[in-house]
Amino acid sequence: MTFQYQILAEQIADKIQQGELQAGQRLISLRQCAEQQNVSINTVKNCYELLEAQGLIFVKNKSGYFVSAKKSLVQHTQRPTHPDFQSQPRDVSNLELQIEIQQDSINNKLIHLGAIQISPNLVPVEALRRSIQRALKHSKPEDFLYSDKQGHIRLREALSEHWAEDGFYIAKNDIYISNGCMPALSVIIQSLTEMGDSIIVPTPNFNGQLQLLAVLKRKIVEIPADTNGFDLDRLEQAMQSTGAKACLLTANFQNPLGFSLSNAQKEKIAQLASRYQCYVIEDDIYAECSFSLKRPLPIKYWDQQGYVIFCGSVSKSLSTAYRVGWFCIPQRLQHLRAQLLMQNVAVNTPLQLGLADLIYSRAYREHLTTLKPILVAQVEQYRQFIITAFHQVDIGLNQPSGGYAFWIQLPEQIDGLEMYHFAQQQGINIVPGEVFGEDGRYKNCIRLNAGHELSDEIRDAIVLLADWTREQLTSAHVA
Template structure:
């Protein structure tokens, strides 16, 4: 075992024994180096390892802190069940009606929007973007509408390509297609890789947009078990690729929705090697990539794409302005096909919105906004976790993540998040029950919470109300057993 791994083991044990409580600041790298007698680089690698395992969080210009209380690590999946049990074939997908009901309920101003898919709109630089939109509207010429047809505004595509370059990813502006939000980029990518009746590998649980797309395009889903701490089960995916004629995968390698997990770099490498072996395309959903905690954005699988198999999809909706509905796909060799599909459906993304975002990105405001946004989301998530830990029954598991603005929770055996959803809605609280993210009842004990909103007394009282409803379910279950 390397020195940094030995140090990480020692510190992990200290964290588990409560020497550092959630939120406590750990010794600085220099202090730890002096006390341990190890080099600064060894200490840094140990801290980074613990951060990748969710035990520490790093804060820019502040240091490392003990992470909020983590869920107990799951049993090793390879020893718990066989690979085949972690692959689920779903011929027919039908989830739209329930998803529509949940999302509609979250829109009401009278409802606490824990079930919402969108971040707090007050976090966005609306005034600056409105100024940009007004400015481009005054200068727009009739020709601009044609100039912003697929693949989209040239200046905007150059800005996006430059942001890829900052991550060390070579993407030409010609490979980028601007879309009307991330959902269009994801749907067009899936269409480019499949025809009706094809098999598509997805995560289980999955972002409900993937389920809706599979239903709409009459595809067959192969659902691969996905863990809230480690991500998709790559052994099970390999088995599925071997057993079925899978034409595409739709995966979230960073900050999975709803689980919050991020694939390790080693697993991303393994994933890409697997896709290359079978010649299967990947629709990579990376809409939360900019909303990371810590010092560095995790690279997407696209960074490893040597054969043009990965269509990397993202948008500005989750980090800049939801209502502008501007996304993109770095489509590589599929770019022209996606442009053709877009012209046959929505025609193009809004020309004024493309121009306004291109103008905004030309300033230094975007990165400044992102730094503030990430810091605020992390603070709000930590406040939410502390509140949930204070009021929820001890056997409700909270799975924290190192990015985005969601938390994934697991109820004790025998309880139902669907029941909790309806009960909470009667009290003016929305949640996103596990039923939204699967085609069956497999995740009926789970639910997702949006914690991007300012954590105020209303949120605190809502958590108390959820805790009381969960206690009612527990009592009802025990009374039935007596």
């Protein structure tokens, strides 16, 4: 459901983007706007606060709200560039490093710039507690026996209705509940492919997925990606010529680059999957962290022939600790039902029922509505601070329109793995670009998490990384 203040905010944002409202121009007062739009003052107040969080307007004490000036630093910061390369089946070569860095990224004793996760302060703990309590209160005796390995029917119904509200429909009988998104991907990959088979992935690609493919002994076929997405012609060539049985894609706010594909591109991918009978395993875990009011549609929406498997979880939108995810099987793959049930690990029933209640009570939808402007403001704060901290250092920086991952391309002289080891010594966790692809293509890149509040501790950590970078550049210059 879209609230009135969000609709009003979108209308004002459009006027700002189109130049109808100029930088420095004073907006009409809350009361005047309420009378003009025939809404409550509280609705206008929420609207202005959302626009302020998005950085489009600012408030002057006792003077009102004004349109923000465009920030020159943002305009002049280049996007990261990425190399082209030939796509061919190969093994993931750096598994031990992948595992080491993945373990370090969830070390809670280090400053949280590694794993992509939102702050515990953004988790709707009270709403979640009430939902779990209600779920337990109204549970049936059979809810305390062995649970259905496909997942509790109430949660599958809740998810089906939740997604229908966002514009796409998946039948409850096609939904399988899993212990998070990665277990869902694991079950699907093992069901559709065998050891030694190739899977197409755009790179740089989420290091956790590459680690999973390495553990499962699958080969990868990399296709080049950048902050705008990836070339669908290259995807088609890989489907056509490499013998890959599947591809693993994130179309909405991909980790680490943050790109979101257009609806036309998503439709084309669904068509290519059908044409070449190459299954698309869609990891849509970040879609509900969109900065826009409307959730972007998944590739699955355009799947007419049943070659797209939709996967996700609430770990990025609700909490990484809430281990509930899903995979959705089209009719074409229903013959795998017994195998899928055997491989899938049953999920804690009270957690399933708690999430179902959170959805049905509208508390989850309200949480997402509250989360969006906070993420918009927080990510922009990180972006501006990174630019300021790395002043006079030639960096490339992505500009996410959803999610909260930052991909930083450092000068060629800088080794991201060396920075990672330096950061570890300082009690800071980051993820080096080396683990997001093969052949050391991203050695001078790092990924940072912007899911936590930009505290003084995190600011100091970013400044420390920037100062270390300058020292390395000075040493390289002297040498």
